[in-house]
Amino acid sequence: MLSAELFLQGWAAIVGLCLGSFMNVCIARMPEDRSVASPPSHCPACGHKIRWYENIPVLSWIFLRAKCSSCGTSISPLYPLIEILMGLLAVLLWREFVPLFSLSNLAAWVFYTLFVFMLVASTYIDLRHYIIPDQFTIYAVPFGVLGVGGLQLLGYEGPHAMTIGHAFVGALAGGGILLLTIGAWWLIRRVEAMGFGDVKLLAMMGAFLGALPAVPFILVGACLVGSVIGMLLMIKRGSGLKTQVPFGPFLAIAGIAYVFFGEVLIRDYLPIWWLGAA
Ligand SMILES: [Zn+2]
Numbered sequence: 001m002l003s004a005e006l007f008l009q010g011w012a013a014i015v016g017l018c019l020g021s022f023m024n025v026c027i028a029r030m031p032e033d034r035s036v037a038s039p040p041s042h043c044p045a046c047g048h049k050i051r052w053y054e055n056i057p058v059l060s061w062i063f064l065r066a067k068c069s070s071c072g073t074s075i076s077p078l079y080p081l082i083e084i085l086m087g088l089l090a091v092l093l094w095r096e097f098v099p100l101f102s103l104s105n106l107a108a109w110v111f112y113t114l115f116v117f118m119l120v121a122s123t124y125i126d127l128r129h130y131i132i133p134d135q136f137t138i139y140a141v142p143f144g145v146l147g148v149g150g151l152q153l154l155g156y157e158g159p160h161a162m163t164i165g166h167a168f169v170g171a172l173a174g175g176g177i178l179l180l181t182i183g184a185w186w187l188i189r190r191v192e193a194m195g196f197g198d199v200k201l202l203a204m205m206g207a208f209l210g211a212l213p214a215v216p217f218i219l220v221g222a223c224l225v226g227s228v229i230g231m232l233l234m235i236k237r238g239s240g241l242k243t244q245v246p247f248g249p250f251l252a253i254a255g256i257a258y259v260f261f262g263e264v265l266i267r268d269y270l271p272i273w274w275l276g277a278a
Contacts, residue, residue, distance in 0.1 A: 008094070008098070008101065009094055009095070012090045012091050012093075012094035012109070013087045013090060013091045014087075015090055015113075016086045016087035016088070016089060016090025016091065016113070017057035017058065017083050017084070017087040017090075018057060019090065019113070019117055020057060020083030020084070020085060020086030020087060021055065021057045021083055022036070023082055023086060023117060023120065023124075024079050024082055025041060026121050026125075026133075027082070027121060027124050027128075028044075030121075030125060030133045030135065031125055031128070031129040031131060031133070041055060043068040043071060043073060044073075045068060045073035046068060046070050046071035046073065048070035048071065054069060057080070057083040057087070058080045058083050058084060061075060061077075061079055061080040062080075082120075082124070086117065086120065089116055089120070089256075090113055092260065093109055093112055093116060093259070096159055096260060097109040097112060097159060099158075103154060104154040104157075104158075105156070105158055107150065107151055107154055108151055108156050108158055108159075108160075108161075111150075111208075112160070112208070115144070115208045115259070116256055118136040118137075118204070119136075119205075119252040119255050120252070120256075121133075121136055122136045122137070122201060122248060122249075122252055123248065123249040126197070126246045126249055126252075127246065127249055130195075130246055131197060132197035132198075132200070132201055132248050134200065136201075136204070137197065137200035137201045137203070137204045138200040138203065138204065140204045140207070141171050141200075141204050141207045143207075144167060144204060144207030144208040145167040145168050145171060145207050146164075147167075148162060148163070148164050148166070148167035148207070148208070149163075149164035149167070152164055159263060160208075160209060160210070160259070160263070162210045166211065167206075167207050167208070167210060168207070169206075169210070169211050170205075170206030170207055170208075170209060170211040171203045171204070171206045171207035172203075172206070172211075173206050173211035173212075174202035174203045174204070174205055174206025174215050174218075175199050175200065175202060175203030175206065177202070177215060177219070178194065178198055178199040179199055181193055181194075182194060182199070194247045195246075195247075195248075197248055198247050198248050198251060201251055201252070202215065202218065202219075202251055205218060205251070205255045209255070209258060209259070209262075213262070213266045213270070214258055214262060217254070217258050217262050217265075217266065218251060218254040218255050218258055219251075219254075220254075221250075221253075221254030221257060221258070222247065222250035222251045222253070222254040225250045225253055226247065226250040229250070
């Protein structure tokens with residue numbers, strides 16, 4: 001039994017590595033509105049078409065010694081790091097969602113792995129370009145709501161199991177609470193507290209995780225992570241309060257933390273919240 005379990009986790013790791021490889025394409029192309037499907041991957045410096053054996057996650061980067069085989073331009077270590085990160089997350093998600101192999105658990109793993117994929121990609125793109133692609137936020141809301149409905153039909157009962165109605169309310173609550181915050185902040189200070197990308201991102205997360213206790217958990221978590229990193233940045237750069245830090249990555253990090261630890265943390269430490277949850 002143990003070896004079968006290891007085999008399945010190894011398979012999950014390979015899927016994760018390949019997702020990481022695809023994420024690298026998304027990260028490079030989506031901010032410029034280029035298709036992620038065509039043309040095939042090529043070296044950004046010389047246009048050399050990347051052959052299949054030069055496109056194997058992590059291994060190719062090592063065999064190519066971090067250089068394009070045609071022009072020798074160096075390939076950033078961020079490429080294999082993203083692949084390793086996604087491989088690791090896919091295995092951790094497998095351990096959380098597939099304690100027993102069943103169709104509904106497998107479907108939940110696929111669903112929440114794609115969710116985490118979108119959060120990691122959004123974080124990277126937001127940090128580099130100060131935008132979050134709509135494909136990973138507002139366009140993913142119906143996918144999240146219908147996916148929760150599909151899991152419900154399959155009789156899924158594992159972590160984050162809920163009804164399609166909860167997913168719908170979650171999306172409204174996630175987007176709504178940030179819209180209200182922006183509106184209130186605008187009335188008081190006449191500045192935009194955050195971008196609408198963050199509103200769409202939290203709406204998407206609400207669709208995948210429900211309203212309670214996920215949305216308040218993510219908001220509080222994002223503010224905590226944000227204040228720590230914000231203070232560190234201020235100390236390092238010696239700049240004032242106006243240092244621009246995008247909020248989206250903190251929401252995404254808190255969302256990933258919620259997928260893994262949220263339910264347990266709240267059940268053990270804040271049971272009063274749990275009573276209101278589904
Ligand atoms: Zn090249």
